[in-house]
Amino acid sequence: MFLLVALAAVASAQIIHYAPIDNEFSELDQVFNTSRGTNGGIYNSSFVPDSSYGQYDFCNMPHVRKDIYPQVDQSEYKLQFVEVIHRHHKRTPYAQNCFPVETLVLYCDEALNNYYSEFKTPAHSGNTTKLSWANYQNQYNPFNFIHNGYNGTCQFPQISYAGLEDSYQHGLDLYGVYGELMSFLPASYDPKLVTFRVTNNVITSQVASAVVKAMYPHEEEIDVKVEADGFDAIEPSYSCGFADDIASEITSSTVWQEHLARAADLYDELDDISGVDPESEDWHVSFDHYFDNTAFRLCHGYGLACNSENSSLCMTQVQAEQIFRLGDFEYNYKYRIHENSTLYAATSYGAYFNELKHRLLEKTTGATSLKYSHNVAHDGSIARILGFLQIDYLRWPGMGSEVVLELYQGLKDGEWYLRALYMGRILTTTGPLGEIDMIPLHDFISYIESMIGKDAEVLVDYCV
Numbered sequence: 435m436f437l438l439v440a441l442a443a444v445a446s447a448q449i450i451h452y453a454p455i456d457n458e459f460s461e462l463d464q465v466f467n468t469s470r471g472t473n474g475g476i477y478n479s480s481f482v483p484d485s486s487y488g489q490y491d492f493c494n495m496p497h498v499r500k501d502i503y504p505q506v507d508q509s510e511y512k513l514q515f516v517e518v519i520h521r522h523h524k525r526t527p528y529a530q531n532c533f534p535v536e537t538l539v540l541y542c543d544e545a546l547n548n549y550y551s552e553f554k555t556p557a558h559s560g561n562t563t564k565l566s567w568a569n570y571q572n573q574y575n576p577f578n579f580i581h582n583g584y585n586g587t588c589q590f591p592q593i594s595y596a597g598l599e600d601s602y603q604h605g606l607d608l609y610g611v612y613g614e615l616m617s618f619l620p621a622s623y624d625p626k627l628v629t630f631r632v633t634n635n636v637i638t639s640q641v642a643s644a645v646v647k648a649m650y651p652h653e654e655e656i657d658v659k660v661e662a663d664g665f666d667a668i669e670p671s672y673s674c675g676f677a678d679d680i681a682s683e684i685t686s687s688t689v690w691q692e693h694l695a696r697a698a699d700l701y702d703e704l705d706d707i708s709g710v711d712p713e714s715e716d717w718h719v720s721f722d723h724y725f726d727n728t729a730f731r732l733c734h735g736y737g738l739a740c741n742s743e744n745s746s747l748c749m750t751q752v753q754a755e756q757i758f759r760l761g762d763f764e765y766n767y768k769y770r771i772h773e774n775s776t777l778y779a780a781t782s783y784g785a786y787f788n789e790l791k792h793r794l795l796e797k798t799t800g801a802t803s804l805k806y807s808h809n810v811a812h813d814g815s816i817a818r819i820l821g822f823l824q825i826d827y828l829r830w831p832g833m834g835s836e837v838v839l840e841l842y843q844g845l846k847d848g849e850w851y852l853r854a855l856y857m858g859r860i861l862t863t864t865g866p867l868g869e870i871d872m873i874p875l876h877d878f879i880s881y882i883e884s885m886i887g888k889d890a891e892v893l894v895d896y897c898v
């Protein structure tokens with residue numbers, strides 16, 4: 435009996451890939467076309483003038499903000515629920531993205547990260563001390579300068595001071611829209627109405643601390659949700675061997691291999707500058723590491739990297755722009771262009787969509803009082819969501835990049851409608867959902883079920 439049900443579910447799952455629109459990352463000739471520069475993107479500042487807000491800025495992606503927020507007619511629709519998920523803000527590079535020897539000396543002493551426990555039982559409360567991490571540089575540790583190339587006191591990664599400022603502004607802007615403009619958020623924090631969630635990666639908590647304070651300045655402390663590592667749905671960290679296999683198929687494809695082959699000279703030049711071992715596989719299977727390292731420098735106002743022993747051997751702007759076009763190409767290819775990219779997104783991020791579906795449905799039945807669910811996650815989270823929904827045009831989701839789902843109820847018909855925003859604007863897909871702009875909630879739910887099954891049983895079937 436159970437077996438039959440499971441088989442029927444698999445048979446009804448239909449993960450259909452719809453190609454994205456043709457763009458400057460669809461053709462390798464255009465990816466390697468140096469006159470395309472940054473394709474209109476910003477990679478060297480978190481600041482975008484108001485007149486061009488909404489433009490792609492890798493350092494600080496556009497998010498919902500009062501001045502560009504497309505308002506729904508409130509005499510016809512009532513906002514009932516908002517789900518926000520965004521990437522953390524700008525940070526130091528991951529340790530594996532640092533060059534063997536970096537010429538910058540980096541100090542991260544202007545911000546403190548806290549990590550400590552508290553008894554929650556009244557008898558013991560106050561019996562622990564707040565602890566802050568004082569990044570300690572140990573001159574007698576012979577590995578200190580070998581494992582992360584920077585001299586200084588930063589963790590790799592940690593949210594930078596400027597990244598914390600961007601996080602705070604992000605919170606102000608969200609409150610500006612959902613608190614002030616829409617009068618939707620409660621004026622004071624109430625965990626039955628508002629929840630925040632982070633991943634197991636500490637940088638998302640660092641960001642949340644600034645976002646929450648900007649939204650609820652009177653709160654001294656709040657609890658943020660976090661799932662156990664190993665099956666965290668929003669990181670994502672649940673294991674799905676099938677999804678891993680699809681990812682390897684994508685990166686072994688002819689097109690992927692061709693972009694690496696065409697970048698062979700660039701790789702040689704970059705390895706000379708950085709001192710990265712040309713045999714190091716990690717650095718040469720994608721542009722992820724060079725991208726992260728270079729974007730970190732530019733986003734924080736540092737110059738392009740120079741060789742640690744020869745200060746006149748430096749990365750050029752042309753090389754940096756080529757790295758950025760290649761990074762955008764890789765995201766576009768892995769999450770949208772490749773015909774199995776949708777299958778990849780569905781299997782590697784289906785768990786989040788299953789819970790999202792239930793949150794939305796619980797709202798329609800009145801089973802929950804929750805109004806606002808806010809998640810701080812990663813570029814891989816945002817890319818998978820956009821891949822799952824089949825966005826029309828994808829670039830690497832930069833720092834702070836945000837997807838918002840808004841659930842409305844029609845005041846006349848009592849029906850439920852859904853709207854999705856990305857980069858502060860209506861999200862357009864090439865899939866069956868088209869423009870996700872006040873579509874019947876039912877269509878959204880059916881789409882999720884078509885990808886993962888009625889209750890994620892198709893997902894489980896794929897992964898386990």
Ligand SMILES: *[C@@H]1O[C@H](CO)[C@@H](O)[C@H](O)[C@H]1NC(C)=O
Pocket residue numbers: 463467468469470
């Ligand atoms: C390279 O890009 C430029 C600027 O977008 C464009 O005008 C030109 O046609 C492209 N070159 C080729 C060979 O496609």
Ligand SMILES: *[C@@H]1O[C@H](CO)[C@@H](O)[C@H](O)[C@H]1NC(C)=O
Pocket residue numbers: 472478479
């Ligand atoms: C950022 O780079 C652009 C060229 O891509 C340049 O015109 C601009 O002055 C730079 N801005 C900063 C803040 O360095």
Ligand SMILES: *[C@@H]1O[C@H](CO)[C@@H](O)[C@H](O)[C@H]1NC(C)=O
Pocket residue numbers: 557558561
């Ligand atoms: C907590 O601290 C108080 C004050 O020092 C002490 O009396 C009490 O025994 C402590 N409780 C525990 C469980 O250690």
Ligand SMILES: *[C@@H]1O[C@H](CO)[C@@H](O)[C@H](O)[C@H]1NC(C)=O
Pocket residue numbers: 539579585586
């Ligand atoms: C690290 O930077 C400090 C301060 O600039 C300097 O005194 C020290 O010699 C540097 N150490 C190394 C290993 O580069």
Ligand SMILES: *[C@@H]1O[C@H](CO)[C@@H](O)[C@H](O)[C@H]1NC(C)=O
Pocket residue numbers: 744745746747748
């Ligand atoms: C340093 O780099 C410059 C620029 O590539 C090069 O001309 C010069 O020969 C290099 N110096 C040494 C000592 O390798």
Ligand SMILES: *[C@@H]1O[C@H](CO)[C@@H](O)[C@H](O)[C@H]1NC(C)=O
Pocket residue numbers: 680683773774
């Ligand atoms: C897509 O995935 C399926 C299932 O693993 C596989 O059979 C097929 O070859 C893949 N298609 C491509 C183009 O890689």
